[in-house]
Amino acid sequence: MGDSERRGHGIGKNRQDLINPLTGNPYTPRYYELLKKRLKLPITTYKQKFEELLERPDVPVICVTGETGCGKSTQVSQWCMDFVNRTALTGTRRMVGHILPRRVAAMTVSQRVADEVDVQIGQQVGYHIRFEEMFSKMTQLKFLTDGMLLREIIADPFFEKYSVIIMDEIHERTLATDILLGCLKEILRQRDDLKLVIMSATLDAGKFSKYFDNAPLIAVPGKTYPVDIFYVPEPEKDYVEAAARTVVQIHLTAEEEGDILVFLTVTSKLGSTPTTFIGSRVGSDFPRTSILKVGSVIWSVGADPSNCFDSFSILLTLLLDGIAFVVDPGFSKLKVYNPRIRVESLLISSISKANAQQRAGRAGRTGPGKCFRLFTEKAYQSEMQDFVYPEILRSNLGSVILNMKKLGIDDLIHFDFVDPPSPQSLFSAMETLNYLAAINDDGDLTELGSMMAEFPLDPQLAKMVIASCEYNCSNEILSICCMLTVPQVFVRPAEARRAADESKIQFAHLDGDHLTLLNVYHAFKQHGDSPQWCYENFINFRSVQSADGIRQQLSRIMDRFSLPRRSCDFTSKDYYTNIRKALVAGFFMQTAHKEKSGHYLTIKDQQVVQLHPSTCLDHKPDWVLYNEFVVTAKNYVRTTTDIKVDWVVEIAPAYFQSENLPNCEAKRILEKVRAKLIARGRLKA
């Protein structure tokens, strides 16, 4: 705590006391207002202990745990900034980097800290997230997303910009965090002037402390009240119904005041507005505010069902006090990866004990609370995992490996991961990168791979973008690539499905959905990026707008590598053919063949798939390329384009060599085509 803070409300007699050392200006009234609140935070008691640890040269890593709301994110970074200012040697002053997994969190926490230390955001305190740089030369404390730090480390392998790095919310265990933790452990061996602060939710703390050679741990108790936990006696068949029922019951019987928080995941049952679903069962005279978590969207239920929060307010809302009841069905939507068929999908899966405890904790923020778990106590005790598997164990590792190779980490098998991925999943991703020519047969990054790593894209997309220059259609592929990267371009409101489908027809390209997306992008630009036009044509404005932003970023990267941005003549018969060939250059591993029986099999893994009904293809081509494999009631390939077998053999000869292929109809055709192309001199034997 600075001198002025110790004097409480800063009614110092000496004018000097009222000067903000960061700016040289007197503190504003707002500063004192916030200071009062800061002094009451649970974490404030631990300031001295933390600072002592920070000063000790033999302590490179400090772990801090505490529940949301204890103040760790806002206060610890200020203490670190003070520390750097106290100890900074003349000459180069280094920064404090505060890493959070989400953009919104990085923005809101940095704004809060800037307010608390009474500076303008972007000056001494700033943030850096994708598409937004809010910092300057004088920035001493910078908030950034983990993905952003992963970009920075490429240019600055020892984090020499920083004196202190704070890794916050690491229990979320994003891919980027896991790579960074491994890198940081190594960097700390080589830099004795770097401090690392690890912050996580309480339960996982021991694991990280141990990983960093038993780093000292500061555990901040939460300011919480007891929460009674209730279980259902029998497993619930339909948890959405059960959740609605429970909400009604609380409403009718509970005497306590307070709001209800329900954790739901998106399911078909809920439709586009879970509000209506719950609302229809709860009735309209529902006095309590229900906040329903649906993916990343929070919906409020109550008198005004249209009153739903946008994603920016979610964090703030969830931090809001006043919740006395939690209804927890015990599920969340989780990415799972099947390495055998190389498919990532979102599955509704059971949450972990740690998740369940965190959810229950929401009920005890302002007073005693109740948590209704819609699963049995036995399931909790014996079936739930302690923690959900971290993302790195549930993902296709293509991007991860590309990133790590770019950082010069060659031996991935012996890299010190907190949770090492299996050698099989590493190998399968290496194989994919090898087919894309991003790494050579020795596992070393090629020049192409090094370039691919610079693009914030999946390896296939990066390869496609770079390859498109050879096909004279990089402008078009760039647009398609961005449209593939953003969510849900076509809007289909429940009440206007037919109108939406009819509207989509005007963009439809009969050769495939990729070209349809290109048409949408072009139309969007022709109509001057108009939100109104989007609305009228059932196009998701936010999606196409962000596609446009990504496009600008990717364009700059292309320019940096002198990759020509070109289009071939629109009237040429090759215009669309070139584009489709460029698609093949990136996605040749995601192709399917129509068997004689009429159904499609994926080439490499022989999965039976169907074209997703949303496709614009008006025919069933013999060969299709797909962007996505989705598993719902059936296996579908979504966003598909008609391709010619000659192209795949010509463009990816190594991949389509027959020894790689399972014995099937497609293999025999590919062999014939191969022989034909060799005979014509279009392919080397």
Add this chain to the structure above:
DNA sequence: GAGCACTGC
């Protein structure tokens, strides 16, 4: 002929 969209660069 179904509907199911988690984040980050």
